Amino acid sequence: MKAVFHTGLAVDWGDALDGRPWCLASVGGKPLVEHWLEWAVHLGIEDIRLVLGDGADEIEGFCGDGSRWGLHIAYGFLRQTSDPEVYLRRSPRQWEEGLLYIAGPVFPRRLRAQAADGDPIPIPLPSAPGAGAAWLLRKAEGRIACFLSRDADAVSALANGVCNTASEPWTAFDLEPVLLDDIRAYYEMNMRLVRGEIARYVRPGFGGGEGACIGSNVIIPLSAELRPPLIIGDNCRIHPMAVIGPDVVIGNGVIVDRQTELTGSVVLDDTYLGRNLEIRNRVVAGARLIDPSDGTPVDIADPWLLAPLEAPARASDLLRAVGGWVAAVVLTLVQALPFCLFYLALRAFGKGRFQFSPRLAVRARVRSLPYWLPPVDSSRLNRAFAGLSLDLFPLIALAAMGRLWLCGHAPLHPERDANLRRRLRRYYPAAFGYHTARTAGNDAFSSAVTADAFYYERYRSAIEDLRILCRTLFGRLLACMTTSSGGAL
Amino acid sequence: MNMRMEIRNGKGVATVNGPLNAAGVDTFREQMQKWMAEHETIEQIVLDAGEMDYIDSAGLGVLIALLKRVTERGGDIRIARLGNKARMVFEITRAFKIFEIFDTVEEALGAEA
Numbered sequence A: 001m002k003a004v005f006h007t008g009l010a011v012d013w014g015d016a017l018d019g020r021p022w023c024l025a026s027v028g029g030k031p032l033v034e035h036w037l038e039w040a041v042h043l044g045i046e047d048i049r050l051v052l053g054d055g056a057d058e059i060e061g062f063c064g065d066g067s068r069w070g071l072h073i074a075y076g077f078l079r080q081t082s083d084p085e086v087y088l089r090r091s092p093r094q095w096e097e098g099l100l101y102i103a104g105p106v107f108p109r110r111l112r113a114q115a116a117d118g119d120p121i122p123i124p125l126p127s128a129p130g131a132g133a134a135w136l137l138r139k140a141e142g143r144i145a146c147f148l149s150r151d152a153d154a155v156s157a158l159a160n161g162v163c164n165t166a167s168e169p170w171t172a173f174d175l176e177p178v179l180l181d182d183i184r185a186y187y188e189m190n191m192r193l194v195r196g197e198i199a200r201y202v203r204p205g206f207g208g209g210e211g212a213c214i215g216s217n218v219i220i221p222l223s224a225e226l227r228p229p230l231i232i233g234d235n236c237r238i239h240p241m242a243v244i245g246p247d248v249v250i251g252n253g254v255i256v257d258r259q260t261e262l263t264g265s266v267v268l269d270d271t272y273l274g275r276n277l278e279i280r281n282r283v284v285a286g287a288r289l290i291d292p293s294d295g296t297p298v299d300i301a302d303p304w305l306l307a308p309l310e311a312p313a314r315a316s317d318l319l320r321a322v323g324g325w326v327a328a329v330v331l332t333l334v335q336a337l338p339f340c341l342f343y344l345a346l347r348a349f350g351k352g353r354f355q356f357s358p359r360l361a362v363r364a365r366v367r368s369l370p371y372w373l374p375p376v377d378s379s380r381l382n383r384a385f386a387g388l389s390l391d392l393f394p395l396i397a398l399a400a401m402g403r404l405w406l407c408g409h410a411p412l413h414p415e416r417d418a419n420l421r422r423r424l425r426r427y428y429p430a431a432f433g434y435h436t437a438r439t440a441g442n443d444a445f446s447s448a449v450t451a452d453a454f455y456y457e458r459y460r461s462a463i464e465d466l467r468i469l470c471r472t473l474f475g476r477l478l479a480c481m482t483t484s485s486g487g488a489l
Numbered sequence B: 001m002n003m004r005m006e007i008r009n010g011k012g013v014a015t016v017n018g019p020l021n022a023a024g025v026d027t028f029r030e031q032m033q034k035w036m037a038e039h040e041t042i043e044q045i046v047l048d049a050g051e052m053d054y055i056d057s058a059g060l061g062v063l064i065a066l067l068k069r070v071t072e073r074g075g076d077i078r079i080a081r082l083g084n085k086a087r088m089v090f091e092i093t094r095a096f097k098i099f100e101i102f103d104t105v106e107e108a109l110g111a112e113a
Helices: A012-016 A032-043 A056-063 A086-090 A152-159 A183-194 A316-349 A380-387 A390-400 A418-423 A434-438 A443-459 A462-482 B025-038 B057-072 B084-092 B105-110
Strands: A002-006 A047-052 A072-077 A099-102 A106-110 A135-138 A144-149 A175-179 A212-214 A230-232 A248-250 A261-263 A265-267 A271-273 A278-280 A283-285 A288-291 A296-299 A306-308 A353-360 A366-373 A405-407 A430-432 B002-008 B011-017 B044-048 B076-080 B100-102
Touching: A002 A032, A002 A086, A012 A183, A032 A047, A032 A056, A032 A099, A032 A106, A047 A056, A056 A072, A086 A152, A099 A152, A144 A152, A144 A175, A175 A183, A183 A230, A183 A248, A183 A265, A183 A283, A248 A261, A261 A265, A271 A283, A278 B084, A296 B084, A316 A380, A316 A390, A316 A405, A316 A462, A366 A390, A380 A390, A380 A462, A390 A405, A390 A430, A405 A462, A418 A443, A430 A434, A430 A462, A434 A443, A434 A462, B002 B025, B011 B025, B011 B105, B025 B057, B044 B057, B044 B105, B057 B076, B076 B105, B100 B105
Parallel strands: A002 A047, A002 A099, A047 A072, A212 A230, A230 A248, A248 A265, A261 A278, A265 A283, A405 A430, B011 B044, B044 B076, B076 B100
Antiparallel strands: A099 A144, A106 A175, A135 A144, A271 A306, A283 A288, A288 A296, A353 A366, B002 B011
16 A cells, blocks of 8 residues: 655645745644654555655655655655646556545544553554545545545546545544645644644654653753743754743744743744744744734744744855954964973873864865863863863864864764754854853763754854854863862873 | 825824835934924824835834833824734734834824823
8 A cells, every 4th residue: 555645736825834845834843744654654554655846855855765754755746737636647556555645734633542651553444445435535626635545446536536435434543634724724733732632642852841842952041931832843942031832833943032932823944033022823934924813924024033044145254254264373373382282291191182083174075173082080281271272273273274164063074964964054164163162072062063053054243253252262261260179180 | 215204283293105124214213303303392203104014123123212212202102004014023023012003193193192
């Protein structure tokens, strides 16, 4: 049995999503297409055909080959003007063993609660389907939005556009597909999911208290307030004094700036919410604010209020490059002598060494960058070495040689960080970044690299670079001075 | 951005035409300051936003600065005929809590302080 999912069909409310493919719109914290794939997994279907149209690259980038779900996904294309069933007619023998077909914004709503052990209850297809038995969901104009059958004649009727049989009850699968035919239905489904009104649904992310699901790599300062129920996706950054919730679904890679209050809203992936805003009962997609009650979209042209998190090339990058290079040369000259003295002493006492790691440097060249590896019991000499930021000297020297930026992103690993690199529009591998500004050589914050990368992509400026530089140099010095008492050489 | 000022019922009415954004705030500020200096006795000002396409954070900033000046001389600023787009900006930036918003200029002119 196979599944065919159409993602390229025109959907009225999809046009309001600021150019994003509607099948990647978050429903309860997961893209709609992921709900379909999980449904296929539950039905025991492994072979999936995704028929693409607009936004094909993004959809293919998200789904990949399907191995993430244990599926095999093949891709097809269809012109928007074509009848969606044309794809089925191309090779009718493929569907003889049965077909799960979705051609529209269908959400597979589950009806029963999870099993006691938390595992989803398997919902296999009926083993002996009756002749012509088919489960159907139709759109308002009568076209098929969702179809499930193991009967070859029923599938053939669907492909030929003559599927006039009555639908069997979906409750046989403990499931009822819901057509999200307008933005209000989309919004309300999100609200029902976040409030937990629809049972048997495994929420994404990790628990953040009762009714709060928070994804990985999310930075939430202590002064930010979370009011469940809420869902926050991966790689998000919440700023101090922001208030999130109740009834909020936040997608992946979202930045919520200081003192912004967000309630009863859905925020799609890669959106920036500016400072001191109050957003209630809205769908936010990049710079677009949508009122779900009537679907009115309003584009906010001010990037300090709302913006999609994509960084346009800036002329000021040239200024940053020149200023950073001058500063790197000065720092290299200032640090050269102390570095030599300290490094020789540390090597003589066997107190640490540089370890080389392959990283993506400027112009995407892979270089082995030296990272200081101190011993576990850090000595005074070692703390002084880090306090004076001499452990960064080789990276600063590389910045002076034009191999790195002075301030910017943490240099990414060519393989381990490949996904992150693909998602970044602009990449500035640098000696100094948020990763060095936090605390001297502390890897405990390495999980924040992704959120930092997106944040820097948006906020980079000469002033931000200066802030990073000062916070790293003075922060490390201060940390060294406050912890230098006691300890061996 | 173009603007014109007039006096109706002893109150100033500022009609803004076009977007009140970073490109237009200097013009708006200068013309308002000049007009207020020429009409020191006028306390109440109504901003007719019916022809204002859009407002951004810079535009809101200049309105808040103007509100401060007008309040200092015992007056007030009211906003009338906000369009959908500008209304959304007023909503999300909490400017609704700072300014009084009216559907028509007449309502704004007639309302008691």
